[in-house]
Amino acid sequence: MVKEARTVEVEKVAVIGSGNWGTVIARILGGNVAQQKGFDREVKMWVFEEMIGDKKLTELINEKHENVKYLPGFKLPNNIKAVPDILEATKDATVLVFVIPHQFVREVCDKLQGNVHSKAKAISLVKGFDATETGIRPISHVIKEALKIPVCTLSGANIANEIAEEKFSETTIGYKNLQEGELFKRLFETKYFKVGIVDDVLGVELCGALKNVVAIGAGIIDGLKLGDNTKAAIIRIGLLEMKKYIKMFYKGIKDETFFESCGIADVITTCYGGRNRKAAEAFVLTGKSFDQLEKELLNGQKLQGTLTAKELNTVLKNKGLENEFPLFTTVYKIVFEGLDPKKIFDDIV
Numbered sequence: 001m002v003k004e005a006r007t008v009e010v011e012k013v014a015v016i017g018s019g020n021w022g023t024v025i026a027r028i029l030g031g032n033v034a035q036q037k038g039f040d041r042e043v044k045m046w047v048f049e050e051m052i053g054d055k056k057l058t059e060l061i062n063e064k065h066e067n068v069k070y071l072p073g074f075k076l077p078n079n080i081k082a083v084p085d086i087l088e089a090t091k092d093a094t095v096l097v098f099v100i101p102h103q104f105v106r107e108v109c110d111k112l113q114g115n116v117h118s119k120a121k122a123i124s125l126v127k128g129f130d131a132t133e134t135g136i137r138p139i140s141h142v143i144k145e146a147l148k149i150p151v152c153t154l155s156g157a158n159i160a161n162e163i164a165e166e167k168f169s170e171t172t173i174g175y176k177n178l179q180e181g182e183l184f185k186r187l188f189e190t191k192y193f194k195v196g197i198v199d200d201v202l203g204v205e206l207c208g209a210l211k212n213v214v215a216i217g218a219g220i221i222d223g224l225k226l227g228d229n230t231k232a233a234i235i236r237i238g239l240l241e242m243k244k245y246i247k248m249f250y251k252g253i254k255d256e257t258f259f260e261s262c263g264i265a266d267v268i269t270t271c272y273g274g275r276n277r278k279a280a281e282a283f284v285l286t287g288k289s290f291d292q293l294e295k296e297l298l299n300g301q302k303l304q305g306t307l308t309a310k311e312l313n314t315v316l317k318n319k320g321l322e323n324e325f326p327l328f329t330t331v332y333k334i335v336f337e338g339l340d341p342k343k344i345f346d347d348i349v
């Protein structure tokens with residue numbers, strides 16, 4: 001039986017997260033809800049509160065209409081309201097947009113449990129897994145289980161700052177219920193942000209999670225000053241390991257998904273322009289730890305690839321599969337076990 005989508009007459013949108021990507025997305029959604037029928041005009045954006053000098057970040061965002069820490073230099077529409085309390089930010093919302101670093105999702109879901117609108121639906125833009133003692137779980141599963149609501153996913157070749165500058169990009173939404181996929185397409189699409197929709201919630205999400213590990217590999221290649229051919233090799237091998245892992249552990253994943261923006265395109269963009277790449281290059285050049293580099297280079301933004309490499313390795317090790325995923329395993333060993341970056345290809349070729 002095909003389930004009815006949880007649409008209501010007027011959809012009320014809450015953005016859960018206000019980092020670099022979270023703020024760009026809030027900016028797009030603020031613009032779209034003001035122009036489209038069927039949406040409440042205000043978008044609340046949950047902000048993990050922090051002090052900037054002697055002022056709260058939420059106060060600064062609401063006064064200046066700019067996220068001065070995570071997206072400086074770009075004005076937000078006036079209908080975006082920054083809110084420090086997660087329950088207040090999501091009260092009455094029928095659309096919950098999750099866009100926070102993966103390591104914080106469970107904590108946030110715990111707070112939301114039992115407190116969401118009966119017709120609420122979610123879309124996860126998070127790139128990463130939820131790590132438990134027994135393994136790793138897709139973020140969409142965590143949200144669905146905690147909140148008992150349907151969850152779509154959005155992922156693509158989407159370096160946040162480029163989209164803030166309104167440079168043309170594509171993205172992919174994974175849906176289970178077509179009506180919800182189409183609703184989210186209407187909500188997110190702009191002239192410069194083109195949305196493709198595919199019937200593959202997990203495929204979209206898992207590509208986004210795993211490509212961050214490949215990007216660490218690409219940054220290592222850049223730090224070693226190897227060339228474009230070598231980078232292309234890492235991208236190709238990385239994409240194959242992503243596909244192998246996803247198909248090995250999850251059912252119903254479509255081959256075509258790997259050719260959407262969330263697949264090949266995201267691996268390419270992250271391996272050239274992402275924060276994981278940048279930090280890994282600096283790791284090779286300076287010998288500093290990733291934690292230190294995250295602080296020095298990212299001003300509060302978070303790396304996802306190193307943590308994901310570790311979480312993934314726990315699974316591979318437990319299942320005796322390290323040799324079957326030599327790039328994922330080597331990246332883990334370079335980042336966490338002191339393996340010489342120059343040995344990156346030793347187990348791969």
Ligand SMILES: NC(=O)C1=CN([C@@H]2O[C@H](COP(=O)(O)OP(=O)(O)OC[C@H]3O[C@@H](n4cnc5c(N)ncnc54)[C@H](O)[C@@H]3O)[C@@H](O)[C@H]2O)C=CC1
Nearest residue numbers: 018019020021022048099100101104126127159160301302
């Ligand atoms: N920045 C980008 O270009 C893109 C990011 N993404 C994904 O979007 C997700 C969110 O990333 P960004 O918005 O870029 O964030 P970010 O990395 O720029 O910022 C980190 C965010 O985490 C918040 N934070 C810190 N401690 C926290 C805690 N204990 N609980 C909750 N929040 C806390 C900070 O306030 C800040 O908003 C990640 O999964 C990322 O992989 C996806 C596409 C593009």
Ligand SMILES: O=C(CO)COP(=O)(O)O
Nearest residue numbers: 156157158159274275276
């Ligand atoms: O996911 C991204 C681009 O699609 C951003 O990647 P980084 O987190 O490495 O910047």
